[in-house]
Amino acid sequence: MIPTSFEYKNAGSVADAIGMLGDDGQILGGGQSLIPALKLRLNSPGVLVDISKVDAIKGISDNEKSITVGGGATHASIASNADLDSAAPMLVQAAREIGDIQVRNRGTIGGSIAHADPAADWPAVLLASDANVMIQNKDGKRTVDIDQFFKGFYETALEEGEVITGISIPKSGFNKNSAYAKFKQPASRFAIVGCAAAVDIDGGVVKEARVAMTGVSECAYRVTAVEKALVGKALTAENIEAAVGDVTEGRDVMSDHYASEKYRTHLASVYAKRALKKLL
Numbered sequence: 145m146i147p148t149s150f151e152y153k154n155a156g157s158v159a160d161a162i163g164m165l166g167d168d169g170q171i172l173g174g175g176q177s178l179i180p181a182l183k184l185r186l187n188s189p190g191v192l193v194d195i196s197k198v199d200a201i202k203g204i205s206d207n208e209k210s211i212t213v214g215g216g217a218t219h220a221s222i223a224s225n226a227d228l229d230s231a232a233p234m235l236v237q238a239a240r241e242i243g244d245i246q247v248r249n250r251g252t253i254g255g256s257i258a259h260a261d262p263a264a265d266w267p268a269v270l271l272a273s274d275a276n277v278m279i280q281n282k283d284g285k286r287t288v289d290i291d292q293f294f295k296g297f298y299e300t301a302l303e304e305g306e307v308i309t310g311i312s313i314p315k316s317g318f319n320k321n322s323a324y325a326k327f328k329q330p331a332s333r334f335a336i337v338g339c340a341a342a343v344d345i346d347g348g349v350v351k352e353a354r355v356a357m358t359g360v361s362e363c364a365y366r367v368t369a370v371e372k373a374l375v376g377k378a379l380t381a382e383n384i385e386a387a388v389g390d391v392t393e394g395r396d397v398m399s400d401h402y403a404s405e406k407y408r409t410h411l412a413s414v415y416a417k418r419a420l421k422k423l424l
């Protein structure tokens with residue numbers, strides 16, 4: 145289909161972009177989710193404000209205690225980043241498995257979490273990494289803890305007129321020892337089920353664990369029961385098997401033509417175990 149008509153504006157900076165949005169403007173990142181939505185007429189903004197040439201939010205910088213990934217960083221730039229590969233390998237693993245090369249070259253991490261598709265990879269990975277989302281609006285800047293960011297089905301803490309400028313990933317023990325595993329939809333490679341796991345081991349036992357799922361229900365979530373069950377124990381295959389029960393408990397599990405509710409529930413536990421076993 146053909147989108148409804150809109151005005152196109154090219155922003156030179158984030159402040160520029162915020163100023164250009166007006167009452168019915170929408171940010172255009174890599175366009176990999178928004179353009180299909182426009183073609184289906186699910187969205188019909190009056191103005192599209194393109195931030196894909198705002199260099200200030202495209203980089204990845206290694207700071208003393210964290211790594212800042214620009215909101216406009218493409219999946220491809222994350223997939224090939226050596227600093228992230230060493231500080232938080234699950235980000236690089238997830239980026240390498242997103243879509244195809246065209247999607248990875250155009251799509252951005254900021255666009256993905258703003259869109260909050262329930263089958264997207266970044267939400268689970270960023271929940272497991274204890275990230276902070278850096279946001280700019282007309283009044284200034286704010287930071288949202290990732291645990292407060294995803295609110296529901298395509299729903300986030302992002303408000304009208306806001307731009308995600310970056311995502312801060314702590315250089316923590318658990319991020320250094322992290323992995324992502326997903327069962328992909330064979331054509332799009334979206335997660336039918338995906339699990340991100342990050343475990344800090346001290347003195348032979350798990351000191352801290354963060355485990356998050358995507359693809360399962362209305363939005364990504366942490367599995368705190370598994371996190372708690374792992375703490376204080378050695379990370380062994382037997383302890384992982386014992387810690388991972390039904391990781392969908394309390395969730396409305398999605399059912400579609402790729403996976404029924406029953407099959408997805410089964411896959412969720414299988415992939416939680418696979419992500420954790422990658423860390424052995």
Ligand SMILES: Cc1cc2nc3c(=O)[nH]c(=O)nc-3n(C[C@H](O)[C@H](O)[C@H](O)COP(=O)(O)OP(=O)(O)OC[C@H]3O[C@@H](n4cnc5c(N)ncnc54)[C@H](O)[C@@H]3O)c2cc1C
Nearest residue numbers: 173174175176177178243251252254255264265308333334
């Ligand atoms: C064929 C195909 C396969 C795909 N496979 C996968 C996959 O395997 N895994 C996966 O996770 N995803 C997948 N995707 C989605 C892809 O990752 C998109 O890149 C991503 O969801 C959106 O990022 P974008 O930069 O393209 O955002 P856009 O499409 O430009 O925008 C999406 C939404 O985010 C908003 N937005 C964009 N950037 C910002 C920002 N910086 N601040 C605030 N709001 C912003 C826009 O206004 C819009 O509402 C696939 C897409 C396609 C087309």
